[in-house]
Amino acid sequence: MANKQEALAELDAGHEKFRAGISALPDDAYSETWLGEWNLSQVLAHMSGWFNEMTGAMERVDRGERPTPEGVDYSNADDWNARFSAGAAKGRTALTAWEDSFRRYREAAAALGEDKYGTDPEKGRPLIGNRLLQASGIGHFEEHQPQLDEWLKSRA
Numbered sequence: 001m002a003n004k005q006e007a008l009a010e011l012d013a014g015h016e017k018f019r020a021g022i023s024a025l026p027d028d029a030y031s032e033t034w035l036g037e038w039n040l041s042q043v044l045a046h047m048s049g050w051f052n053e054m055t056g057a058m059e060r061v062d063r064g065e066r067p068t069p070e071g072v073d074y075s076n077a078d079d080w081n082a083r084f085s086a087g088a089a090k091g092r093t094a095l096t097a098w099e100d101s102f103r104r105y106r107e108a109a110a111a112l113g114e115d116k117y118g119t120d121p122e123k124g125r126p127l128i129g130n131r132l133l134q135a136s137g138i139g140h141f142e143e144h145q146p147q148l149d150e151w152l153k154s155r156a
Contacts, residue, residue: 004117007133008110014141015102021152027091034151035144041094042085043144048101049084050136055101058108061116061128109133 002010022040030041038046053074057067068074089097109129116129126134 041088044098045088051101051105054136
């Protein structure tokens with residue numbers, strides 16, 4: 001599993017590639033439905049929502065707390081996704097909100113110590129920094145990039 005520097009570089013590469021595809025789109029493109037029932041504003045709100053949630057998780061981990069607050073359950077992702085997409089900003093404002101949430105997420109990931117990245121030698125699984133980046137950052141870009149590419153190709 002990637003060390004901190006490698007994980008952050010992978011996160012940055014995913015962000016840059018995803019952003020490159022949407023940065024020049026006109027405002028009205030953000031309301032085009034292309035991912036199920038979602039438009040670009042809703043996709044960005046969905047990603048922003050998870051960035052925001054996992055920023056808090058990383059901040060808690062950095063303070064020595066558990067990542068998930070007491071009483072919060074992330075297991076029903078569909079409910080969370082519906083809530084996030086329902087709050088989508090319109091047009092290019094969605095891109096600004098997405099960029100802001102990514103910046104905070106990236107800063108929180110960078111603030112975690114090197115010891116939070118890599119592989120747990122006893123359990124053989126990724127450490128918390130890698131898991132939080134994979135779930136809501138790297139993995140999100142990997143999941144949605146092909147869908148975005150397909151939509152962008154259909155617009156050409």
